[in-house]
Amino acid sequence: AAGVIQSPRHLIKEKRETATLKCYPIPRHDTVYWYQQGPGQDPQFLISFYEKMQSDKGSIPDRFSAQQFSDYHSELNMSSLELGDSALYFCASSLNPLRDRVFSSYEQYFGPGTRLTVT
């Protein structure tokens, strides 16, 4: 079965540079979530999109922005990178329960993550 695809898998950037992470959800999934997992930390929710509109916002810095495109893939844009941005960035996708009223729609499927290292 198709899974969530993230690219790149690894990214090394210098301070103050920019980075773009991409997420391709499972086919038919219309909701995308971004999480950040720092070293030894639990995943923290950043932002989510449903039908190309931002639906929820978590602890996402103002230096970061994201969007969801017409094909439902999402991109997380990170500017003025700081050392503290080094983390594993996960994308997850799900199907909005309002679409088919199936409880399993609350289940999020995670991608393999992008490991960002800022030097």
Added chain:
Amino acid sequence: AQSVSQHNHHVILSEAASLELGCNYSYGGTVNLFWYVQYPGQHLQLLLKYFSGDPLVKGIKGFEAEFIKSKFSFNLRKPSVQWSDTAEYFCAVNAGSARQLTFGSGTQLTVLP
């Protein structure tokens, strides 16, 4: 806002020992509860989930969890662990109108051969 507490940060067991990892959440309304496992260097994989119905849920790889509403708990259990169960285990919840997951701080399980 909901929060999740995992009391055991690191658990070390020998193979064949029984496992119970604690998870408590704080939210007064309806919740959906999840346990995820993260093997070293890998992404989060769903072990099991609770939405409604039977509070005892069975997941993959012999894991099960019991939802006790009165205790706001969703503890993970396995009767006999294997070396391959060595991983980090995260309890997570989404509640109310929020669909994003709130994770606990994770429990690192080390199973000694």
